Amino acid sequence: MQSPSKKTFPVLIFWIIVGWVGFLILPWYGIEDFWTFEWLVDGYPLDSDYAPGIFLIAQGEKLWLTPLLLPLIGGLFAYRLGKEHALYANILILAGAFGFAWLIAQGFGIGLRGWSYDWLEAIFGPLDDRQFGMGYGAMLVSACFLFLLTQGIAARGAVNGDVFVVSSIGFVIAVVGVFVFFPIARMLIAAFITEEGSYSVSVFFSKFLSNRLWGLGCLSGGKCGAAWNSLALAVLVGFLTTVLGLVFALVVTRSGFRHKRLLRALTVLPIITPPFVIGLALILLFGLSGSVTVWVSDLFGIQPTRWVYGMPGVLIAQLLAFTPIAFLVLIGVVEGVSPSMEEAAQTLRASKWQVFRTVSLPLMRPGLANAFLLGFIESMADFGNPLVLGGNFDVLSTEIFFAIVGAQYDQGRAAVLAIVLLAFTLSAFYAQRFWLGKKSYTTVSGKGDSGIHPHMPNRLAIPVFISAGVWALFTIVIYVMIVYGSFVELWGVNDTLTFKHYVTAFSVRMDAEGLRWTGSAWNSFWTTVQIAALAAPLTAAVGLITAYLLTRQTFIGKNAFEFGTMLSFAIPGTVIGVSYILAFNVPPIELTGTGVILIVSFIFRNMPVGVRAGIASMSQLDKSLDESSLTLGANSAQTFRLVILPLLRPAILAALVYSFVRAMTAISAVIFLVSAEYDMATSYIIGRVENNDYGLAIAYSTALIFVMLLAIAILQLAVGKTNIGRRMSQPKP
Amino acid sequence: MKNTFTVISAGLFAALMAAPAMAADKITYYCSAQEDWCQLxxxxxxxxxxxxxxxxxxSSGETFAQIKAEAxxxxxxxxxxxxxxxxxxxxxxxxxxxxxxxMRSELQDWSISQxxxxxxxTIGIYSGALGYGYNSELLExxxxxxxxxxKDLLxxxxxxxxxxxxxxxSGTAYTTLATIVQLFGEEEGFEFMKGLHKNINQYTKSGSAPIKAAARGESTIGIVFMHDAVKQAAAGFPIKVVAPCxxxxYEIGSMSIIKGARNMDSAKKFxxxxxxxxxQALALEVNAFQVPSNKMAPTSDKAPDLDSIKLIDYDFAKYGSSDERKRLLKKWDDEVSTLPQ
Incomplete structure (x- = not known):
């Protein structure tokens, strides 16, 4: 019943060829400006900077690469033996595992200054050589080893011998391992390094127990530690965004409110707004010389204060920014509560209020917990708003930033702070799972379910409408002010209307060399668009493959696999940023200063959303679809590509849009990873804000908002609608 | 699938096109002055x-951190x-x-002695004196x-x-701390910082932010380099500059070549x-009112005249060393920043 062995061979020979190409043709080490192909005419293949692995060995250099030839030959040997041979699987496993392990060991063992560890030098004596970060050659060879290994495992009969599934699992584990677990581990280690470079537990505790972290001075008039500040803020934001999100969800689903579309549009806006814009608008409205402040103080003769700087300001900005996320989570849940349950309760003479309190609300528990968790994590990770509005209210995310970039420059302290932050978010992640427990919240079953949701009881409706109205009005005012602010000379000082800021940022000039992008924002703008456009499809791809494995396949360690892939969701961007510089500034993987590190950080930060979206849509597709495809002779790769993917368009779109938008608006991880060549829009804007150049910052942000709206529209067109229409014929793919 | 593939390949194509088409000399330039000056x-x-x-x-602190991380x-x-x-x-x-x-023969003495x-x-490219500015409207x-x-600020x-x-x-604020310590002695200097702490409404992260806040009316007095205050005044904000009695x-804005630079020749040319x-004359185009280190470079009449300001004999070697810096910052952290306001 399995497809004949012929099917397996093209895959095997493909990866063997890839491995040999990597070893024989492509430069082994990383090259700056690889894609200019200057290296081709600059001494390749003999120059040791550009030489492929085999040329290095032949010239007697980097001899530690020689053992890699063994597994490469081993792969060929297995191919000759053929699949039926008893040793086939074992040889592949041995070759893959040895090759991969050796590659990692030599990468970590030998660095920029020869041996990376003293004990290696003690054993082998001094090494008068060094190596840089791995390049494309090494990348292809390691991919070859990885897939030799997975094919060997598949040949041993794992997951019914399905090569595609085993390889996908291996691939996801490898990339998540390299780009999530490895950096986090590096960061954990950095927390224990003393200034002299040795390891010590006491250094961790002296930084961990610092008063600046855990001080409780605010209870007696002083300042509290950043850890308490962050925690208090995050709990408040999590709670309030959940309440506000629920309010909106109720207005949309359970009231006679007419303009639901408008409300939906309003909730999308903050998601596509660069993070500190709201903070800026708050300053311009409520700061010491803000429009509202001045107006109120003139009217009532109240002395203006700086109340907006600090916790109140950050809290308001975060509520504005994160309530929509809670709303998007809750609307599905509120809609999902089966009306028949509520109708049953009403039939049993429960009042509307009783129904809401004892039936509807408890059934929304998973959604409420999710919304709280999201608000909590977003608040913990938020960087832009505390930076602009924080005043003397220190939170972990900004403290981490200034531990790294401040004049004190203390990576260890940044790592310790990041660990505290991570501990908070992971505890929340865990607590959420624990609280939801194993209760069943399923109310939608296959049976007919045609009821209508009852309207809210009055005592609920009135406060709900009031708070939704206030929030909506506030949001509208803020956004009107943002657009207005981008068109005035100097808000609050000189209110002449002008296009000056847009001209400074986005002017173009025609001259002898053709079109010149002279505006100061173009550079970061194009980088951002490119990186977002590259990261989005890759994020969607990795996310959907993972979702496919999680919903459609069973294999050993699936729970751990799921936890691992969802983990990066609970890791704040600041932590990702810090851990990435610690992990990827030195060989074996050297990525700082490149565009790749930005793309990679976006992929792994946003992947969990792709996974979630994929899981949600895939659970709706009946397994019989896959089964019939497999019965008809397709293998699982073909099934995934031809049957499942086309049905997943909504999930693909969601993942694409989300990762594109996040890549354009993210700041917390980005601020650590940008470089001269790859500057991102958000880091450029924050530079303008620091420089008192609010007009330009706001104009740029406004432009970004419109670009994102446009991009979402284009994506929608490109991906198209799923036609799961039962009566319509299936269009051609 | 087909569409996803199109998007991916379009993206890759865009990335390839974006790579510079031909090789040329280049230089990676870390700048810690104001954005428009850097760009110019x-x-x-x-x-x-x-x-x-x-x-x-x-900022200079961030750049230092980056250079150290990339060492x-x-x-x-x-x-x-x-x-x-x-x-x-x-x-x-x-x-x-x-x-x-x-170029050394054309430079001011303070630049060469540094x-x-x-x-x-390292070498001095401009210098500027510390002081403060206030928003005259808010003051009134x-x-x-x-x-x-x-002492008035107390x-x-x-x-x-x-x-x-x-x-x-912020380097500016560290210069303030070091100036106060040199001016009043360490003991009395820290008493001054403690007294000042009571009046501070916010410790900003960036050095020139206090005067920008004052310019916008978000604060009244900002302790900054005087040329930063002059710049806000020149931009039309109601800012008055004070050279403390x-x-x-003062600071010497500096320039250094990074050790192991990949484009060493370009770096030296720069x-x-x-x-x-x-x-150095370019500074005037962007309203940078520091004093240039080249004797022949033109200065602005708005720039604070270093000769008329009472400058202390700032010990750059001592207060620029990392041990002294760490000690002072730790002392400030422990004794001043934690006090109630």
């Missing part, structure tokens, strides 16, 4: 030499601008390269007295009106060019 210097150098400039602007594998070539201390610190830690420029004290690893509105000396009526940067994150410290009269 980058463009000016590119126009003058045809060398392609990759610029990153970060085993330097990415930058030249570091221009920003207060001298981090440059001296980098020199002390061996992160920068010694270089004696043929260079020799640092083993030629709140019926506050006009300040003239450092008056209780200024409570909640003074802003300065956090010395942990007790005397004050170095020589940045010390030239023409390059």
């Amino acid at each position: 210097m980058a463009n000016g150098f590119q126009d003058a030499t045809g060398i392609k400039v990759n610029m990153t602007r970060k 085993s594998n330097p990415k930058g070539d030249i570091w221009w601008g920003g207060t001298g201390d981090p440059h001296l610190q980098a020199a002390e830690e061996g992160l920068t390269e010694p270089y004696v420029s043929p 260079a020799t004290s640092a083993g030629d690893k 509105k709140n019926n506050l007295p006009v300040p003239a000396c450092w 008056k209780p009526e200024y409570k909640g009106h003074v802003q300065m940067a956090n010395p942990n994150s 007790e005397g004050t410290g 170095y020589d060019w940045a010390l030239s009269k023409d390059a």
Whole structure:
């Protein structure tokens, strides 16, 4: 019943060829400006900077690469033996595992200054050589080893011998391992390094127990530690965004409110707004010389204060920014509560209020917990708003930033702070799972379910409408002010209307060399668009493959696999940023200063959303679809590509849009990873804000908002609608 | 699938096209001065030499951190601008390269003496004195007295009106701390900082932020370099600049070549060019009111005249060293920043 062995061979020979190409043709080490192909005419293949692995060995250099030839030959040997041979699987496993392990060991063992560890030098004596970060050659060879290994495992009969599934699992584990677990581990280690470079537990505790972290001075008039500040803020934001999100969800689903579309549009806006814009608008409205402040103080003769700087300001900005996320989570849940349950309760003479309190609300528990968790994590990770509005209210995310970039420059302290932050978010992640427990919240079953949701009881409706109205009005005012602010000379000082800021940022000039992008924002703008456009499809791809494995396949360690892939969701961007510089500034993987590190950080930060979206849509597709495809002779790769993917368009779109938008608006991880060549829009804007150049910052942000709206529209067109229409014929793919 | 593939390939194509089509000399330029000045210097150098400039602007503290993090594998070539201390610190830690420029004969003495004290690893490109500025409208509105000396800032009526940067994150604020310590002695200096702490409404992260807040009316007094205050006044904000009567410290904005620079020749070209009269004259185009180190470079009449200000004999070697800096910052952290306000 399995497809004949012929099917397996093209895959095997493909990866063997890839491995040999990597070893024989492509430069082994990383090259700056690889894609200019200057290296081709600059001494390749003999120059040791550009030489492929085999040329290095032949010239007697980097001899530690020689053992890699063994597994490469081993792969060929297995191919000759053929699949039926008893040793086939074992040889592949041995070759893959040895090759991969050796590659990692030599990468970590030998660095920029020869041996990376003293004990290696003690054993082998001094090494008068060094190596840089791995390049494309090494990348292809390691991919070859990885897939030799997975094919060997598949040949041993794992997951019914399905090569595609085993390889996908291996691939996801490898990339998540390299780009999530490895950096986090590096960061954990950095927390224990003393200034002299040795390891010590006491250094961790002296930084961990610092008063600046855990001080409780605010209870007696002083300042509290950043850890308490962050925690208090995050709990408040999590709670309030959940309440506000629920309010909106109720207005949309359970009231006679007419303009639901408008409300939906309003909730999308903050998601596509660069993070500190709201903070800026708050300053311009409520700061010491803000429009509202001045107006109120003139009217009532109240002395203006700086109340907006600090916790109140950050809290308001975060509520504005994160309530929509809670709303998007809750609307599905509120809609999902089966009306028949509520109708049953009403039939049993429960009042509307009783129904809401004892039936509807408890059934929304998973959604409420999710919304709280999201608000909590977003608040913990938020960087832009505390930076602009924080005043003397220190939170972990900004403290981490200034531990790294401040004049004190203390990576260890940044790592310790990041660990505290991570501990908070992971505890929340865990607590959420624990609280939801194993209760069943399923109310939608296959049976007919045609009821209508009852309207809210009055005592609920009135406060709900009031708070939704206030929030909506506030949001509208803020956004009107943002657009207005981008068109005035100097808000609050000189209110002449002008296009000056847009001209400074986005002017173009025609001259002898053709079109010149002279505006100061173009550079970061194009980088951002490119990186977002590259990261989005890759994020969607990795996310959907993972979702496919999680919903459609069973294999050993699936729970751990799921936890691992969802983990990066609970890791704040600041932590990702810090851990990435610690992990990827030195060989074996050297990525700082490149565009790749930005793309990679976006992929792994946003992947969990792709996974979630994929899981949600895939659970709706009946397994019989896959089964019939497999019965008809397709293998699982073909099934995934031809049957499942086309049905997943909504999930693909969601993942694409989300990762594109996040890549354009993210700041917390980005601020650590940008470089001269790859500057991102958000880091450029924050530079303008620091420089008192609010007009330009706001104009740029406004432009970004419109670009994102446009991009979402284009994506929608490109991906198209799923036609799961039962009566319509299936269009051609 | 097909569509996803199209998107991916379109993206890859875009990335390929974006890579520079041909090779040329280039330089990675870390800049710690104000953005428009940085940009002007980058463009000016590119126009003058045809060398392609990759610029990153970060504060001097951030840039120092970056250079230190990249020390085993330097990415930058030249570091221009920003207060001298981090440059001296980098020199002390061996992160920068010694270089004696043929332009030295045209430079002011303070610039050369800074260079020799640092083993030629850094050089002064401009200098500016510390002071403070106040928003005259807000001062009047709140019926506050006009300040003239450092000690005036301790008056209780200024409570909640003074802003300065956090010395942990800003070179300007560290210069303030070191100036006060040199002016009043360490003991009395810290008493001053404690008294000042009571009046501070916010320790900002960036050095010039306090005067910008004052310009916008978000705060009344900002402790900054005087040329930053002059700049806000020149931009039309109601800012008055004060040179404190007790005397004050100053900074030497510096430039260093990063050790192990990948484009060493370009870096040296930039170095020589940045010390030239023409390059230093660019400062006036962006309202940078510092005093240039090239004797022949023109100065603005709005710039504070260093001769008329009582300058202390600032000990750059001592207060620029990392041990002294760490000690003072820790003391400030422990004794001042934790006090209730």
